[in-house]
Amino acid sequence: MMAVLQPGVLFGLCGAALVGIGLFAVITHPGLLRRIVGCNILGAGIFLVFGAVARRGAGPGFDADPVPQALVITGIVVAFSASALAVALLKRLAELTVDDRAAPDESRSGL
């Protein structure tokens, strides 16, 4: 039982649960913005699994394995870029659909 309470395992399990929550949000939530947030929760869960792996890999002189930690940093930046692109698309879409209502059929002329 104590083994489960070690951070290297506990946060791994937490990450696993977050993955489930994130997946549920991104798949079932009707709001597109919330789907993006769901993706972020999914990502957070995944990074926690990496963190748990890193923590388990503590060695002499190191509290944790630096490699997964570095991967997480890279991953966070990539995930943020993805969110930013998704949000930009979403905002553009909202603008376009509003415009469409104002001037219908303008967008249908070309291919």
Added chain:
Amino acid sequence: MSSAGLLLAAALFFPLVLAICCLSARFRARVLAVVVIAPLPALAAAVLVPEGRFAFFPAPFRLTLVLDQPGAILLGGAALLWSAAGAYAASLMARDPAAPRFAIWWLLTLTGSLGLFIVGDVVNFYLLFTLASLAAYGLIVHEQSASAHRAGVIYVGLALLGEAFLLIALVMLSAMHPDANPQIRSVVAELPASPMRDGTLALFIIGFALKMGLVPLHVWLPLAHPAAPTPASAVLSGVVVKAGVIGLIRFLPFEAGAPLWGSVLIGVGLVTAYSGVIVGITQPRAKTVLAYSTMSQMGLLAVLLGVGLDTADPAVTNLTAYYAVHHMLVKGALFLGVGILATTGGRRLRLALLLTAVLALSLGGMPLTSGALAKLATKPLFGYGWLAGAMTLAGAGSTALMLHFLLILRRDTAGNTAGSPALWQLLPWLVVAAAAFLIPWSLYPAVSGETVSGLLHPEALWKVTWPMLLGAVAMLFVHRLPQRLGAIPEGDIIVLAQAAQPVARRFSDRIGGIDAHFRRWPVAGFVLIALAILLGGVLMLQA
């Protein structure tokens, strides 16, 4: 490389090169003039090249050409018909702006159909078969009428299906062979020992039956042949259907025999022969009647091959080729004749009708014509049992069908004003008609092993005459049947397929509905999760 080999290669490549030259617009504008010479190397090869096999190009691209007796007989006849029909087409289409397009399809079909008679390896056989099959589409739809288009669509659909059957059959045939592109001869020799023998044979028969127009895969034939321009009808009905015949000749194991599949071929062939006559006799259009006659004759060829397969008699291939070349030339001449008669009037009309009548009755086996020769040469195969009777009856049926054809021709030409056909249409017709008479006569001794003088024996004459009389009598009765003409629509059972259209549409709509469902975000997401769980679960259970 011997000069014989080069000539044989020229038979294949000359028309192909001409087709490729059409990429140049300047050449394209004049291409009609060369369609008549395109098959000439093949004709020369059929006459001059001795039997043998020739290999070209190094290993991965190796092309093997084979000239044997059945191949040479068919190649010669086909080349002659292609050339004559080409001359006819060149004259007919001189003013047609779409003629270059027609000529390109013509050259491609020609390359494929002639090549099939001489190719000796599996891959190139399939390649040429495909070429002949698909390029014929261009000939069928050339006139762009609604009926031509419908015929073309149905033709391509069935041709693609045939391709699929043939492909899997070829793959099953050569899967175990170490060579990537084996010789047809060697893989067919291994076939009887193959564990997939029956499946392979069944697929071959289906694939080639489709091309020959055997029941129930014949539906495209009575639609496509009449829809094409006259010279194209002549080669389609004369030569292109023979692709199926040469396929069966090449790929069925006549050495070892396969009684089960022999019986199947005999059964299918007889049904085709009779149904061709029965449906054909209800048709009001001359070209459609000819198409049904082609179907009926292909049935007879299938019976011939079936007998050979049943009795393990390799000699049947020669006889089949002989019968096929007779039909090829006669049918070609008849189709051209329909075109000639449409433009002929007055005194010449009677002469032309007479010649047409001789050609037509030749299919029923009129004495001294190629039909009689073909029937006499193949007669020994059937023995004296029920099969011989059935074949005789089929001959009678052919006579009746041809009488029906002649009656239609007389009706159609009754109102013709005096006139004469263009010389360059008349001449090819006469050449083919003459060849239909001469070639079978000259080949008879070699093929049947009997002397020509035996043909003039009264007994032999009677043997072929009485079925004709029977057919004529039958026609007398049939002629009186009310509402006979048009009782069965062109393409007969295709009507059933059209009745199934709503079902197909519903099926397709169902697929569309499922697709729309799967493309909903939550559904796709759930499927994603479910797949991960499934795969993970299975992998975990195993771990």
Added chain:
Amino acid sequence: MALFDLALVALLLMLALRVVVEPDERSAIITFLAFGLLLGLAWVRLAAPDVALTEIAIGGGVTGILLLRAEAALRGRGKQAEPATRTGKLAVAAGSAAISAGLGFAVLTFSTPAPTLAPAAAQALPATGLGNPVTAVLLAFRALDTLLEKVVVLLALIGVWSLAPDALWGGAPDLKPAAVPGPLAYLGRVLPPFGVVIGVYMFWVGADAPGGTFQAGTVLAAMWLLVMMAGLHPPPDTTRWLLRLVLAGGPILFLAIAFLGFAFADGFLAYPKALAKPLILAIEAALTLSVAAALAMLVAGPARKAPAR
């Protein structure tokens, strides 16, 4: 500490669930930001201070600005698409739970002793002259990932820019709200000097202590955003050469040094031993600026004003 960890995990899960079920968009996002900050705490507990800083700066900070701005822009016309049915939700919930269970099982059955590259990293660390192994992994051992990741960020930025209407292509984004709230204006004036100092400090210590180019870059980005949002300094045109140079400068310097490795060291992305640390620091400096500019512009979004010709 175990109890603390348990409480932290419970809180994290609660907040995450709250984000999912919360009907109001704005509260959901604020909950998510709280979740991000708590996550930083979790990273501290996982002995990953570098990640904790990154998570707080990006997950709690810049993402917060991004999402809140998006929420404000979309309010009232938020896209509602393809809702799941009740059974569908149940099925997905069951599936997600199964995935979590499988993951948990995998986490519990990891091989022991845990495989680790820590010793290998420790052994190789001196060759880089750095003290912080995470920085060494990012800029030496796995520098190719970092390089490509920089390109990913720039690509996302160009992707965002490409969403501008044709007429505005090359123009400037607009961050300033219609009316700048008082506190924002105040923060915009007061915070940036501190922020810049913190950012520079983080970058400087990053070589040997927790911190580094991403964390520093993110802090700088946040400060720049603050300034732009408070309307103190308008965002630049996206075609401005200075902006483009700062954006591309980091990766270009990185690439240039990487290619020099062919000539002066063991190949692409290898550093000459003696110069390793200064070179890495130079790269980090340029990258920090690039990251700051890129992240800020990512949040700022596509152009909303026509370019000045």
Added chain:
Amino acid sequence: MTPLVHATTPGGFLLVLATILPVCAVLAILASGPRSAARIALATFAAGLAVAIAIATELISSGKALSYVVGAWQPPLGIALRADGLSGAMLVMTALVVVAVGLFAHIQHGLQTDAGGGRAQTTFWVMLLALWSALNAVFVGEDLFNLYVALELLTFAAVPLVCLDGRAETVTAALRYLLFALIGSLLYLLGAGLIYGQYGTLDLLALAQLARQDPALAVALALMIVGLLAKAALFPLHLWLPPAHAGAPAPASAVLSALVIKAPVFLILRLVLDVAPPQAAAIAGQMLAVLGAASILFCSVMALRQARLKLMIAYSTVAQIGYLFIVFPLAAGSADLPPWGTIAWTGGALQLVSHALAKAAMFLAAGVIAEAFGHDRIADLGGFGRVLPISAAAFGLAGLSLMGIPPSGGFVAKCLLLTAAVIQGNPWLAATILAGGVLAGAYVFRVIDKALAVPTVPIVARRAVPRRLECAALALAIAAVLIGFVPLRPFGFLQIGRDGLNLAWAP
């Protein structure tokens, strides 16, 4: 057993160039401004093509895989790049398609009235180059996380291409694509994390020797494979593909359909063949084959139903991707024959390459048609072959390859797969391959039939299209046909660099 380690081989630096050169061009465009985008891109095409050809030449002449250890940091700490025969084929294919599409786009841009430097044009060039980099990185990557970054790079390059025209429908399609692909890559990343937790390395070569049957690996493989399936848009995960590929401008559709979805497929191939233990590979292969077969049949029917040309081609992509997945059970190795020694492997690789060439040609031809007539409704295209003979020919030749009609790459590929199915006694897969061919024939013929038709009212082009534009499509289509003549088996190019991995397959 001595563990295999990466060692930089002569010519290994070419792999670095293949991945980095297009990135350099992206940065150069960013630094020097949009106006020079086209020029920089064209110069990169020449250089990139040369690099790809150099890699292929080096592979052939040495007969061994090329490797490069980046920064001389040995994996597992560092990252290695490696190109075997299959990777080499992918690199060359990618270069060919990218260059042809790039030239097409350059000519097309030249037709537009406004000068260069516009939004859509600049974005196109940047994304095309980034995409090339990402694809090359995927094909030569040896490190699971490095591959993740490459996949993300690919997604971020592909998404803006989808909505270049900025209409609401395409933006919707792009957003849907981005989110679904994001879920896919996150699942992949999660799997990579689990693998690191279990084995302490992300290096594929090392994993090939370390991987054993254990729960962590099972979960990791399942997540990674399914995540990649989502990115590959295999039925029934294809929701994003038809609108995205049909909505993008023609050159963008061409690279998306021809190349982008091949990257995840390639990675699945590597995971199943190199990482998964043999029994796991067999089971995963069965499941993938079922999905592949469903994809072929279902999406071919869907393609047949489409009224718009580009949607038809997009559905055809999903169907053709299916063929790559039925390779798995067919290429299952035996004790004396590793998977890459089988003909199914060769067939699969050939299908991958010939589909890429044919599909790119088809989309470009469709682009010309849309450019000329202002629409792509199949029903209203009667007689377009008269107006655009070269495009019609390109479409027809590419169609040959899709249908599997000889002579073409698609024919040889399907023939090899059929042979494998027959030898293995797998009638269902054989029937699926054939049925897929017939259905492909039907939907290609639908268009050809329109091209050859002579409508009563002749169709007229809304605007003239220069021949040069059509020729790019034709060149690709001819390449798809010619690839059928490449003698693959005795050549053994696809087997280069794979024998070292035999270890993992020894029972």
